[in-house]
Structures are given as structure tokens and as C-alpha cells.
Amino acid sequence: MNDPTSLHQVSNQQFQRAAELIDLKAPYRAILSEPEKEVIVNFPVILDSGEIRLFRGYRIQHNNLLGPYKGGFRFHPDVDLDEVKALAAWMTFKCSLVGLPYGGAKGGVTVDPREYSDSEIERLVRRFTHQLGDTIGPTVDIPAPDVGTNAQMMDWIMDTYANVSGPGGRQQLKGVVTGKSIECGGSVGREAATGQGVLYALRHWCGETGQRLKGLRISVQGFGNVGSHFARLAAHEGCIVVAVGDQSATFADENGLDIPALFDHARQNRALAGFDKANRIETEDLFAIPVDAFVPAALENQITKERAIDMECHVVIEAANGPTTAAGEEVLTSKGIEIIPDILANAGGVVVSYFEWLQNQSGRSWRVDDVGTRLREIIWDANDKVVAMKAQLRCSHRDAAYAVSLLRLSDVYDRRGIFP
Ligand code: GLU
16 A cells, blocks of 8 residues: 555665565564554643643664664654654664664654643653653663653653653663753753754765865755754854744845854744844745755755755755655655655754763763763764675665664564564
8 A cells, every 4th residue: 555645664675675675584574663562641631721632652663672762752743653654664784784782763742832821731741751750761762852842851751751760770770761950860952952963964074075064055845843953053164044934934145154153043943034134035935945965954845846846955854853754855866866864964962962871871971971972973983884884785875774784683583583
């Protein structure tokens, strides 16, 4: 059954194509094409008005062969089972690709957090955490921020979990969730880590194609945590960010936008709208602006066939998860546009989540230089492996990234065997 709107089908097709290329054993293919566990909870929240509303939340645990399940919580009105299943699978492949001792999971709640007060969101987060019970835990399944969630919410998850866990293990159980505030056991560098990893992927592509990062022209779609930090870091390195947009507004300037000013504005207003020092354009026009690199950093399914036809760039760096539809990818490929895939490009976030978790386990804090150096090493090494695999298999960047990831999983399955 072919349903182009099913994200789980898109992720499965990507995985199956690479599985074919490396001749992955049939049982491993079957195992990895479905999540190990799907948890759905319906839970009530008392609103400020006194009304009690029921919400639906998910935690999909795709695979834990390599270690505890790992992946974010998304709060968005479009969250559904199909989406979370795809996002969970991508976490398995991402963690395997960059060599982390984690499996993959994803969760979320179908809610628009902007429609609720801080105290309503706090009650929602705490009740959702409580309802999940021992589905999550520092050695079981470790959530993190994703679209619509932030460090404050991670602090509430940790606090809720700690309060119902009994008096022992106060330090280690902070590792039930990553992306916390630094004060509550978070890591320096976590907030900017995904954007930083995206920039490494772009820098690596520049090296591969003999170009300089400085002076590169870039458009960024999405200005949340990932897009805004990426744009800030890229501008700092001398890239010319000619267009940025979020769901509220899109701005362009062919001489380069004032990214620090846009960053501060988005921080204060939680949106780009209202910024008055740049030229506003239509949302759709963002895709047609000629650039060297286009960086989708918003939601999935953004680069559709129609938009891909309009796009004029050399490379797409997938900062978001699943931003390119199958039809969009076909068009980009036929136009010779390279795609650096999500599981490689946006892995910086989960890598620093791992560092945060290690710090929670040991009770020792790392310095910002330690985080930066180790993040760079891991991301660079993964990019090197993917480029080598691409040359070996003569395939796309995406297929090569999956191949590296699947070969690690396959090797571990071979050694461990299938229980019992
Ligand atoms: N939500 C992020 C991702 O999609 C981070 C996950 C994590 O840190 O566990 O990779």
C-alpha cells in the first residue's frame, strides 16, 4: 500500500533501499522495519479555567540493540502514531551511525503548546511523565527536547521522575532525560549542539567539494532551536545567510541578513514576525532563492516535488528530521543537488545528549571545550565514514549514511544472536 503522506513509509523506504544495497539479512530487515514497542497514553490535565481536558501522548521504542532507547519528545498539533514511528526509527539509525551506545525512540503529545499557559504546560508535562511510568528511565529510555519542547520541560520531567523514584540514586536519575537546564544537570553546549553539528556537516561537504565555507550563500527554513543556532554559527563563520523563515514570517536580503539581530528578536518574541529591519517575502519564495546551501530546519515533508522544482542550490543539509519527501528527493537528485541526510546532519543534538547523560552518570561536569572537541570528533568521523561508504557503494549520501548505520547494527545482531 503506497501512501506518500505516511512518514513511517518514507522512513521504511529509505531504510529498505540501503538494506538492499548492503544485502542486509532478512530477519534484521524485518526487525528494523517495525518498532519494538508502541506506548500510547491518554491523560487528563486541569486547565487554568478549571476545565479538565484529555490529551494523547506517545512513546515509540523502535530498537534497543545498541543501548537504552533515546530520542526526543515533540509537542505539536500534528503529532500522531505514524509520525512518531518514523521519528523513532530515524533515532535508531542516527545513534548507530554516530556510534553512540543508544537505541532509538521518539515520543510526543498532540498539542499546540502555544495555546496553553506555562502552568498548564507544567501540569501536562508532569502528568504525561507520570503516565509513562517505567517506560522511561536513565537506563531504559531517555527522552530529550524536540519540536515544541525545551529545557524547562525537561527539568519538569526530571523532577517528576525523581519525586516518584524514592530517595536513592539522586545523581544518576537526573539522566532520565537530556536537554535539561545547566542548573538542573544539563550540559554546556547542548542547546546549540544540533545547529553546531549541521554546520560541521556543511563544512565537511565544503571540504569534499573543494569550496570555502566563508562566503557561502545559505537559506534557512525554520528558526527554532536548530535553525536559529545554525544560522548564528554559520554567519559567525562568514557565511552569507540570504533568507530565513519560520511559520510566522520570512525575510530575505541578497547581501546577507543581520542574523544576530534576527536571533535576538526570535528569542524575545518566540517568532520571526515583527522584525522590521529586513525585507519580508512570501513563504513560498524562500525555496526559489538561488543559494549554495539550502537548510530545512523546520518540520518534515517540506521539500515537496513542487518546491524542489523551484529550488536552485548545490546542496540540501537536512537539519530537520525527514524534511524531504520521496518525490522531492527524486527531483533534487535529477537536478544534481546533493542531500546531506538528517540522520547525519542533525546528529549533533543527540551526541551532546549523550555527553549530558555521561555527566549525570559520573557526577562530573565537562568544560565547554571538552564538549566542543568531542562533538566535532564524533560528527567529523561519521561524515568521513559516510563519504567513504558513498565512494565504495557508488550511491547517494543518504544511502551511504544508512549503510554505515545498518552495518553496525547487523554486526551486533550477528554477534549477539536472536534471543532465546
Ligand atoms: N530530538 C533530537 C533529534 O531528533 C535530539 C534527540 C536526543 O537528544 O535524544 O535528534
